[in-house]
Amino acid sequence: MISRRQFCLSGAVAALMPVAMAPARVARIEGFDGLQQRALAARARLGSRITAGDRIGMVDFALPSRQPRFHILDIASGARQTVLVAHGKGSDPDHSGWLERFSNEPGSEASSAGAYLTGDLYEGKHGRSRRLIGLDPSNCNAEARALVIHGAWYVSSQMAQDKGKLGRSQGCLAVAGNDLASVLDRLGPGSLIYVDKI
Numbered sequence: 001m002i003s004r005r006q007f008c009l010s011g012a013v014a015a016l017m018p019v020a021m022a023p024a025r026v027a028r029i030e031g032f033d034g035l036q037q038r039a040l041a042a043r044a045r046l047g048s049r050i051t052a053g054d055r056i057g058m059v060d061f062a063l064p065s066r067q068p069r070f071h072i073l074d075i076a077s078g079a080r081q082t083v084l085v086a087h088g089k090g091s092d093p094d095h096s097g098w099l100e101r102f103s104n105e106p107g108s109e110a111s112s113a114g115a116y117l118t119g120d121l122y123e124g125k126h127g128r129s130r131r132l133i134g135l136d137p138s139n140c141n142a143e144a145r146a147l148v149i150h151g152a153w154y155v156s157s158q159m160a161q162d163k164g165k166l167g168r169s170q171g172c173l174a175v176a177g178n179d180l181a182s183v184l185d186r187l188g189p190g191s192l193i194y195v196d197k198i
Helices: 004-010 031-049 157-161 177-186
Strands: 057-059 070-074 082-084 114-124 128-134 148-152 173-178 192-195
Touching: 031 070, 031 114, 031 192, 057 114, 070 177, 082 177, 114 148, 148 177, 157 173, 173 177
Parallel strands: 057 192, 148 173
Antiparallel strands: 057 070, 070 082, 114 128, 114 192, 128 148
16 A cells, blocks of 8 residues: 555656646546546546545636636536636736646645545635545645635636636635535535546
8 A cells, every 4th residue: 555645746747747748547528528527437436435426526627717617517417507716826827817737736826636525614714615635646735735615705707707817726626705605515525526627
């Protein structure tokens, strides 16, 4: 059995690669269908680690921040809720509104790709938030980096309309305050969230 440190180190090289150079893990399929295929493959791979299997979250960072790109999919019905979500400052250093790279490095303030397990709710500096546990070498530092789901003033449809982009997080999945309760409720503890750029 490999240690957590070895697990993280195995993804260190890939985590520093620009997004365009990251190796594809499955055959490329465009847009939402490709993201869903990768998310479902991660769900199958992780098996019993995902204890809440009725819904999955998927974040498509190929889209600009002004567009809703955090999908919550009901597995049984196929119904989908989509909300705005910010990416990390380190993923978009020029604040263009587009994610340029992922990083798993502490202090990078970047978004990390891969499969996450949702953890407990807690009350923190951003109010009600849900912990995220990274399940891949590309995001294994999520807990150490305190990556969570939280609400943020810099995420709103008005901001997207006025500025053409959202503000940036420090790597967290920051959503609009009026979407937060629904996201936290629908993706309870033990749910899968899959983050990628397809």
